[in-house]
Amino acid sequence: MVRKVLLSLCVLSSAGLANDLSSVFILKPLKIFGLPKSFEAFKSKKNLSRNNSLDLAQALNKEVGIFNYSKGVIANDIVLNGLNRDNINLLIDGARIYGACPSRMDVPAFHIPLNFIQGVKIVYGPYDITHQGSMGGLIDVKTIYPKLGFHSNLSFNANSYGFLNPNVEASYNNGKFYFVAGYSFKTAEPYKDAHGVKITNYIPNEYKSTPTHDFNINSYMAKFGFTPTTDTDIGLSYIKQSANNVLYPFLSMDAIYDRSNIVNFHIDKDNISEDLKNIRFKTYYTDVYHLMTNQFRQKKYMATYARTKTYGSSISADILNINFGIDFYRRNWYVVNQTPNSMQTPNRMTPPPPYIIPDVFITNLGAFAKKSFLVFKNLKLSLGLRIDNTKSSPDGSLIAKNSSYITINHKSLYESLYGVNPSDKTDTYLSGYIKLEKPLNENNTFYAGFGHTVRVPDPEERYIYLINMMNNGMGKYWIGNPNLKPAKNNEVDVGFSSKYDKFSLNLDAYYRYIEDYITITQYKQDKQDTNPKGIINEYWNTTAFMDGLNIDTSYRLTKTISLDSKTSYVRGYQITDKSKHITxxxxxxxxxxxxxxxxxxxxxxxxxxxxxxxxxxxxxxxxDLKEQKIPGYGIINVYGGLNLENGASITLGIDNLLNQEYYSYNDYYSNPFNIGVKLPEPGRTFYINVQYSF
Structure with a gap:
């Protein structure tokens, strides 16, 4: 019944009512609000740490509460208050784009170059109910919206390990019509550690020869729009990216190519009437095509082809000072694997099953409402509620082909490990929040919030089926769990903010109880009377707890000199369960x-x-995942530059000034494709950024 009601609402949305609230920031050039609370933050192009950043994750890495995963030089993953991957949402102008690679080579943040970005909206914690699945937060990238007149920007970035990044953007806006065009090219060599060793040479004989380039990436953007009235905006945008030969030394394969497309259309209408303040409509399509192999490595050939497509629509309207919205999206993911012929399985000499992700569709229908209002004169209360209905549907014929390759006591691997074979799954669930903000005086504010947000298991977690057999009868298994339940985050936030002429403080403490948290486990099974034999990777629900603290302070010593401090802390626990191999x-x-x-x-x-x-x-x-103790470290970075009156600027900088050898934290050990050896971060790196705007 819920599904039929939501479907009816989405049919009505196609009549052109509205888009989700995030598109409100497209109507005008993005403004950066100095909000006194850490539920949300807005970072402009100028605020982003772009000096030696190769991608969005690196640019956000110095924001409080944000870390980045690294598995190579580029395509870093974003961690927000200790949660990452499907536990947070990353959108581009409100559009969903998913990576195609099961090893997350092409993470969503990889598909947007920095020069196309005007700003980034960040929601910390489960306080976004305008999008399904923002369990741990939201990062919504806003692309360039043109100012009035004709403008162009030329920039060039380079560093001492061969990174070259020329960019160009041009825009025009006459108040009735606007367009934006942009191009970006990025290439680099593998970086060197503090001892001068290239990252691709860190493991002897891993690569057939020393690679001369780490990646080549071309990105294009075009945006057109009309503003027939000052309160109406109609726009269409297209972003295309083509990446070739992207090396991932921490993983067992490299990406031969990644091809992505993002198409986004919106209609926004403001100031309609006193009761109906605005309407927003959005529809989008995204896809990614990915090929990874180990052709550059000293191993038997293996290749994985992956494809993902997502399309969706959303609609929202402010009616009687309440924001209502409905949205829909459909995601498809298909991954096929090619391994050497005649690899031994327990049943016979045959290639392992090729369908890693068996052509899975995720279909979601959702509706939400939210409102903010004052109570007791100066206490602001914000409420939000969302309902979702999500269906996960694998291709049954591919499931059957996979299951037939290996049977244990006449059972498939799914059934042997989890007691059930894959089938369609439908999940219906509620999300919501309540937030309180209390100004103590004109300079200090106290706030608190509670949020409950749900995210469904993704196709990999429920349905992945990867077997890599050895000639000794042992194998490496990566098998999804069809029994997985949606993860549910229950989070409490309390905070305090101060803002004076010379001093500002933003402090946020949070505690999470995550019911049915989805985790991956790994164990070895090699006893004579057990099957399957080898390294087995499984997914399970568990109970998890997280607590954390973010402190962001700034003190202005003089009119031109300031001292800033950002402190980020998070701790994560889980309930152990030997039956699930969670020890x-x-x-x-x-x-x-x-x-x-x-x-x-x-x-x-x-x-x-x-x-x-x-x-x-x-x-x-x-x-359980063989994560290693990582020593603490400290590095020093310096940079400086000047802005010229003609619109030109230049920045010179040095990262890791003292050439410190250090390792980032345990990233990607939860990925079964990892090579099991920790790789160092870059040594001393010189860089230059030049920009000319007119």
Whole structure:
């Protein structure tokens, strides 16, 4: 019944009512609001740490509560308050784009170059109910919206390990019609560590020869729009990216190519009437085509082809000061694997099953409502409620082909490990939040919130089927769990903010109870009377707890000099269960305590920064996944530059000034394709950024 009601609402939305609230930021050039709370933050192009950033994850890495995964030079993954992957949403102008690679080579943030970005909206915690699945938060990238007149921007970025990044953007807006066109090219060599060793040479004989380039990426953007009235905006945008030969030394394969497309159309209408303030409509289509192989490695050939497509629509309207919305999306994911012929399985000499992700469709229908209002004169109360109906549908014929390759006591691997074979799954669930903001005086604000948000298992977690057999009868198995339940985050946030002429403080503490948290486990099974034999990777629901603290402070010493501090802490626990092979009490992928101290100078013409990044020792590791203790470290970065009156600027900088050897935290150990050896971060790196705008 719920599904029929939501479907009817989405049919009505196609008549052109509205888009989701995130598109409100497209109507005008993105403004950066100094919000006194950490539920949300807005970062402009100028605020992003772009100095030596190769991608969005690196650009956000110095924001409080945000870390990045690295598995190579580029395509870093984003961690928000200790959660990542499907536990957070990453959108581009409100459009969903998913990576095609089951090893997350092509993470969603990979598909948008920095020069196309005007700003980034960040929601910390389960306080976004305008999109399904924002269990741990939301990162919504806003692309360039043109200012009035004709404008162009030329930029060039380079660093000492061969990174070259020329960019160009041009835009025009006459108040009735606008367009934006952009291009970006990126290439680099594998970086070197503090001892001068290339990352691709860190493991002897891993690669057939020393690669001369790490990646080549071309990105294009075109955006057209009409503003027939000052209150109406109609726009169409297209972003295309083509990446070739992207190396991932921490994983067992490299990407031969990644091809992505993002098409986005919106209609926004404001100031309609006193009761109906605005209407927003959005529809989008995204796809990614991905091929990874180990053709550059010293191993038997293996290749994986992956494809993912997503399309959706959303509609929202402010009616009687309540924001209502409905949305729909449909995601498809198909992955096929090719391995050497005549690999031995327990049943016979045959190639392993090729359908890693068996052509799975995820279909979601959702509706939401939210409202903010004042109670008791100066207490702001915000409420949000959302309902979703999600169906997961694998291709039954491919499931049957996979299951027939290996049977244990006449049971498929799915049934042998989990007691059930894959089938369609339908989940219906509620999400919501309540937020309170209480100004204590004109400079200080107290806030608190509680949010409950749900996300469904993705196709990999429920249906992946990967077998890599060895000639000795042992194998490596990566098998999804069809029994997985949706994960449910229950989070409490309390915080305090202060803003004075010379001093600002933003403090947020949070505690999470995550019911049915989805985790991956790994164990070895090699006893004579057991099957299957080898390394087995499974997915299970467990109960998880997380607590954390973010502190962001700034003190202006003089008109031109300021001192900033950003502190990020998170700790993750899980309930152990030997029957699920969960023996470690520590959640995987949890970053260490981090402190970033910065001394800044800026007189509008000359600017410079000296910063130190301090990460504590990471010893609360997940031993089930063989995570390693990572020593703490401290590095120093410096940069400076000048802005010229003709619109040109130049920045020169050095990252890791003292050439410190250090390792980031345990990223990607939860990925069964990891090579099991920790790779160091870059040594001393020089860089230059040049920009000319007119």
């Amino acid at each position: 470690s009490p520590n959640l995987p992928d949890i970053p260490p305590l981090r402190e970033i101290l910065s001394l800044r100078y800026d007189d509008k013409k000359y600017f410079g920064t000296i910063e130190t990044i301090l990460d504590s020792t990471q010893n609360k590791v997940n031993t």
